[in-house]
Structures are given as C-alpha cells and as structure tokens.
Amino acid sequence: EIVLTQSPGTLSLSPGERATLSCRASQSVSSSYFAWYQQKPGQAPRLLIYGASSRATGIPDRFSGSGSGTDFTLAISRLEPEDFAIYYCQRYGSSPTWTFGQGTKVEIK
Amino acid sequence: QVQLVESGGGLVKPGGSLRLSCAASGFTFSDYYMSWIRQAPGKGLEWVSYISNTGSSTYYADSVKGRFTISRDNAKNSLYLQMNSLRVEDMAVYYCARDPSPYSGAFDIWGQGTVVTVSS
Numbered sequence: 578e579i580v581l582t583q584s585p586g587t588l589s590l591s592p593g594e595r596a597t598l599s600c601r602a603s604q605s606v607s608s609s610y611f612a613w614y615q616q617k618p619g620q621a622p623r624l625l626i627y628g629a630s631s632r633a634t635g636i637p638d639r640f641s642g643s644g645s646g647t648d649f650t651l652a653i654s655r656l657e658p659e660d661f662a663i664y665y666c667q668r669y670g671s672s673p674t675w676t677f678g679q680g681t682k683v684e685i686k
Numbered sequence: 687q688v689q690l691v692e693s694g695g696g697l698v699k700p701g702g703s704l705r706l707s708c709a710a711s712g713f714t715f716s717d718y719y720m721s722w723i724r725q726a727p728g729k730g731l732e733w734v735s736y737i738s739n740t741g742s743s744t745y746y747a748d749s750v751k752g753r754f755t756i757s758r759d760n761a762k763n764s765l766y767l768q769m770n771s772l773r774v775e776d777m778a779v780y781y782c783a784r785d786p787s788p789y790s791g792a793f794d795i796w797g798q799g800t801v802v803t804v805s806s
Contacts, residue, residue, distance in 0.1 A: 610791030614731075621781055621796035622731065633794060665731055669791030673745055675721070675733035 579604050581666050581678035589686040596653040598681045600666030605646045610669035613642055613651045616680075617662045625664075626651065653683075661685050688712035688795055690782050695800030702772050702804075708765040708782030708797055716740075716760035719785040721793060722767045724778035724802075734780070735767065738788070750776075769802070777804045 580603040590596055600613075608629035614622040624633040626642035629649060639654040653660055666678040694706040706722070722734040735756040736745045744756050755768040765782050779801050783793035 612792040616731075621798055622793075623796070624792055624794045627786075627790070627792035627794075633792075667731070667792070669789065673736065673789060674747070675723075675736070675791075677731040677733070679730045 579606060579668065579670060579676060581668060581676055583664075583666055583678035583681045585681060586679075587682045587684060589684050590656055591686045592656050592658055594656050596651075596656055596660070596683055598651040598653075598664055598666075598683070600644075600649045600651070600678050602647045602649070602668065606668045606670065608645045608649075611642075611644070611649055612667045614665045614667065615660075615662050616665065622665065656683070658685075690784065690795055690797035692780065692782055692797040692800035695780065695802045697803045697805065698772055699806050700772060700774060700804055703768070703770045704772065704802060706767040706769065706780055706782075706800055706802070708767075710763045710765065710784075713784075713795075715758075715763040719788050720758065720765045721783050721785060722756060722765075722780060723783055723793070723796075724776075724780045725799075726775075726778040729778075732778075736785075737765070772802075772804045774804050777802060 582601050584599045611629040613626040616622040630642045641652045643650050663680045663682045665680050689711045691709045698704050721736045737756045741758050753771045757766045779799040781799045782797045784795040786794040
C-alpha cells in the first residue's frame with residue numbers, strides 16, 4: 578500500500594509570503610493521477626490541482642503544482658487571506674484505490 | 687449550478703444501519719462516475735467507495751468492504767451508500783464527490799457532507 582506523507586504538518590506564514598507544501602509517496606506514483614485539495618473549516622474540500630500540475634477550473638494562478646515519481650509540491654506564490662486552510666494531496670492507484678495525505682495546515686503567523 | 691447535496695446522516699448505535707443519499711443537479715449525472723469519501727472528526731480524508739456511471743462497477747476501501755454498498759439511480763440523479771454493521775470508527779462526515787472523467791484520479795465537485803455519528 579502506497580502512503581502519502583505531507584510536510585510540514587503546519588506552516589506558519591504571513592499574507593504575501595510564498596508557501597511551499599510537500600507530499601512524498603512511499604513508492605513512485607503516476608503524476609497523471611495526483612491531485613491537491615484545499616479545505617477550510619466546516620467546508621468540503623476543493624480541487625486545486627490535478628495531473629500533478631494542472632489547475633482546476635477557477636483556481637487562481639498563484640497556485641501551482643509540480644513533481645513526479647515520489648516527490649510532489651504545491652506552491653502558493655503570494656498568500657492571500659483566503660488561502661489559510663488545510664491542504665491535502667491525493668493519488669489514484671490500481672485496484673482501484675484513492676489515497677490521501679494527512680494534510681498540511683497553512684496558518685497565519 | 688452544478689451541485690451535490692447529501693442527506694441521511696444521523697445517530698446510530700454500533701451494529702446499526704444507515705443509508706446515505708446524494709442528490710445531483712446541474713449536470714448529466716448518468717455521464718459521471720461518483721465516489722463517497724469520509725472524514726472522521728478532526729482527521730483527514732479517507733476514500734470509501736466508487737461507482738461507474740452505469741453502476742456496473744463498484745469498488746470499496748478495505749475498511750468498509752462487505753459492510754457498505756454503493757449504488758445509484760440515474761433516473762433520480764441520485765447516489766446512495768448503504769452502511770450496515772456500523773462501527774464507532776465509521777463516525778465521520780461523509781461526502782459524495784464527482785469524478786470529472788472515468789478513473790481520472792481527482793474529484794472536482796463535492797457535496798457539503800452529511801454527519802454520521804455511531805454511539806451507544
């Protein structure tokens with residue numbers, strides 16, 4: 578079973594700063610089936626990135642995804658107040674099965 | 687607009703059953719594969735089950751296999767999750783979500799969730 582490990586657990590930053598979130602897979606995964614989500618308190622998750630680097634509909638270009646193999650990154654170029662939330666990575670694999678990381682909380686410093 | 691609305695959550699005793707529903711609107715439901723994903727209190731996301739657009743293919747997480755059944759009624763634009771033999775560890779917010787294309791790996795539309803509480 579492939580495990581996704583996100584780091585750091587919590588990222589404390591100020592508005593306007595750059596955020597870099599990491600997701601590491603225990604085995605190589607296909608970037609075609611790798612996604613990132615944002616979740617705010619009391620809300621459902623929102624798809625940000627699919628295929629490791631493609632932005633979902635309506636997602637601002639300050640969000641970008643990259644990576645391949647076992648290492649994937651979500652970057653937020655300049656944090657806006659509405660970007661403080663929890664972010665999850667996710668992969669789809671054979672069986673089929675979908676696996677999520679444990680989440681990274683981006684909080685206001 | 688494109689929308690998913692879950693219902694059917696509630697309080698149930700361990701060993702009990704519950705049936706969740708998800709009503710879809712704003713898109714051609716019968717064209718899309720769908721999934722259930724849950725989130726235990728204060729925890730992360732866990733995929734639960736997945737169904738093809740016709741309902742002919744279904745998949746389950748090991749944690750629910752044999753206890754939960756996913757189904758759909760395309761005439762009613764509805765997705766269901768029948769949950770039997772519920773355990774305390776099944777307590778969570780349950781979301782239905784849409785796969786934008788078969789086995790795409792991502793879920794582009796999510797409902798607001800329905801809360802399932804399992805307690806004696």
